[in-house]
Structure formats: structure tokens, C-alpha cells
Amino acid sequence: MPKTSEAPARIIVDGVSKTYRLRHTQSFKETFTAWARRKPISTSFQALEGIDVTVGEGESIAVLGYNGSGKSTLLKLISGVLRPDRGRVLTRGRVAGLIEVGAGFHPDLSGRENVYLNAAILGMSKDEIDAKFDEIVDFSEIGEFIDTEVKHYSSGMFVRLAFAVAIQTSFDILLVDEVLAVGDAPFREKCKAKIRELAERDKTLFIVSHDLGMISELCDRGIVLRRGNVIFDGPVSDAIQALKASDR
Numbered sequence: 001m002p003k004t005s006e007a008p009a010r011i012i013v014d015g016v017s018k019t020y021r022l023r024h025t026q027s028f029k030e031t032f033t034a035w036a037r038r039k040p041i042s043t044s045f046q047a048l049e050g051i052d053v054t055v056g057e058g059e060s061i062a063v064l065g066y067n068g069s070g071k072s073t074l075l076k077l078i079s080g081v082l083r084p085d086r087g088r089v090l091t092r093g094r095v096a097g098l099i100e101v102g103a104g105f106h107p108d109l110s111g112r113e114n115v116y117l118n119a120a121i122l123g124m125s126k127d128e129i130d131a132k133f134d135e136i137v138d139f140s141e142i143g144e145f146i147d148t149e150v151k152h153y154s155s156g157m158f159v160r161l162a163f164a165v166a167i168q169t170s171f172d173i174l175l176v177d178e179v180l181a182v183g184d185a186p187f188r189e190k191c192k193a194k195i196r197e198l199a200e201r202d203k204t205l206f207i208v209s210h211d212l213g214m215i216s217e218l219c220d221r222g223i224v225l226r227r228g229n230v231i232f233d234g235p236v237s238d239a240i241q242a243l244k245a246s247d248r
């Protein structure tokens with residue numbers, strides 16, 4: 001049974017399914033040969049099947065599951081990057097997402113220009129960004145690299161800057177997909193402290209991670225996905241047990 005939060009809902013995932021099309025040919029020649037031999041050119045793969053999840057205001061939720069279980073697909077549906085084939089996803093309030101390392105960054109622009117670009121995409125005005133700029137750079141620890149083109153950044157530097165921008169926006173829902181894993185240990189500690197502070201300020205947090213230690217420190221509730229289905233939804237410690245007890 002899906003758990004229904006008592007707090008007013010921020011996210012409703014209602015009977016959501018998502019299917020991907022897997023292509024089996026690369027070229028026109030291969031497509032023609034497959035067609036002539038009556039072989040399928042593509043097949044479909046169901047990544048999520050009838051998912052029901054309601055997340056309340058101020059909840060911190062972990063999404064757990066082995067590789068390929070559908071966690072990123074679920075986050076992308078909530079962020080609006082993907083659309084469901086069936087069912088619906090409703091969100092209330094502003095959504096900020098840290099979904100892919102470097103996503104939303106323009107490689108030929110400097111860190112500074114990307115801060116302005118990203119923060120504007122996330123709904124901040126120029127004056128708001130000006131006022132927060134130093135705090136963003138301080139948190140990211142990018143230092144003198146702020147005027148370097150981000151194509152020269154390491155993946156950890158990308159994430160530090162993206163995280164620093166996202167937490168300065170006035171979001172209600174923060175989606176974090178595994179990206180913190182590329183940060184080094186001191187930065188991860190700093191992010192954890194920030195995430196705890198955000199949770200105390202009643203932000204809704206939706207975190208995908210394989211780092212069970214981090215998850216159990218930050219989240220109250222855990223959802224376990226297995227092959228596109230929710231197999232557990234409840235207290236995070238029980239979710240971790242359910243994950244460990246399940247197979248791929």
C-alpha cells in the first residue's frame with residue numbers, strides 16, 4: 001500500500017507508467033535488413049509501472065533501488081523533464097532539480113555567467129542573484145575558477161556550483177539525483193548539513209542515492225523501487241532493510 005502523507009501534498013504521482021523505446025538498428029541499411037527479415041526495429045521497455053506516491057510538505061524522501069530500477073526516471077518525471085505515458089504527476093510550488101552533473105550549464109560560459117544563467121532559469125531576478133552571488137561562490141568553494149569556462153571544471157566542481165545555486169533559489173521541492181556522490185567528503189558533509197537545514201525549514205526533499213548512510217541520516221521516509229514497481233514505502237530504516245532483502 002502506498003503511504004499517504006498527512007501534510008498537505010507537494011508531489012502527487014498518480015498511476016504513472018513510463019515506457020522507453022529501445023532501437024535495435026543504427027543505420028538505414030540495418031533498418032532495411034531488419035524490415036526485410038521481419039525482425040523488430042525497436043522494442044519497448046517499461047521503466048515504471050503504475051507508480052503511486054504522495055509526498056507532503058516538509059518531507060524528506062529517499063528513493064532507493066538497484067541499478068536500472070527506475071529511480072532517475074521517476075525524478076525526471078517529477079521535474080517535468082519527461083512526461084508519463086499513463087497517469088499524472090502533480091507538483092505544488094517551485095521545483096529545483098539537481099538531476100545530472102553539469103545539466104543546465106553552458107560549457108563555453110564561465111562559472112560566473114553560468115550562475116546567472118542557472119539562477120535565472122530557476123526563477124531568480126538579476127538583483128536577487130547579485131545579492132546572493134558571493135554566498136553562492138563561497139558555498140561552492142570554486143574560488144578563483146569562477147571566471148574560468150565551465151568546460152574546464154571537474155565533475156565535482158560542476159556539482160558544487162550547481163548545488164550552491166539551487167539552494168539559494170526559493171524552491172519548495174528539491175530533487176537530488178546521485179549528483180552529490182561526485183563531491184568529495186568535506187563537500188558532501190557540507191551538503192548534508194545544508195539539506196538538514198532545508199528540511200527543518202519545511203522544504204520537500206526527494207533524494208536518489210546509493211549511499212545508504214547518507215540516506216538514513218537525511219531522510220525520514222524511503223521508497224524502494226524494483227524493476228519499475230514500488231515494493232516498499234515507509235520509514236527509511238525499514239526501506240533500507242527492504243532494499244537489502246530484495247534482489248535485482
Ligand SMILES: Nc1ncnc2c1ncn2[C@@H]1O[C@H](COP(=O)(O)OP(=O)(O)OP(=O)(O)O)[C@@H](O)[C@H]1O
Pocket residue numbers: 020021022045047065066067068069070071072073074
Ligand atoms: N532514454 C532511455 N532510453 C531507453 N531506456 C532507458 C532510457 N533511460 C532509462 N532507460 C532504462 O530504464 C531503466 C531505468 O533507468 P533509470 O535510469 O531510471 O534507473 P535508475 O534506478 O536510476 O538506475 P541507476 O541506479 O543505475 O542510476 C533502465 O533499464 C534504463 O536502461
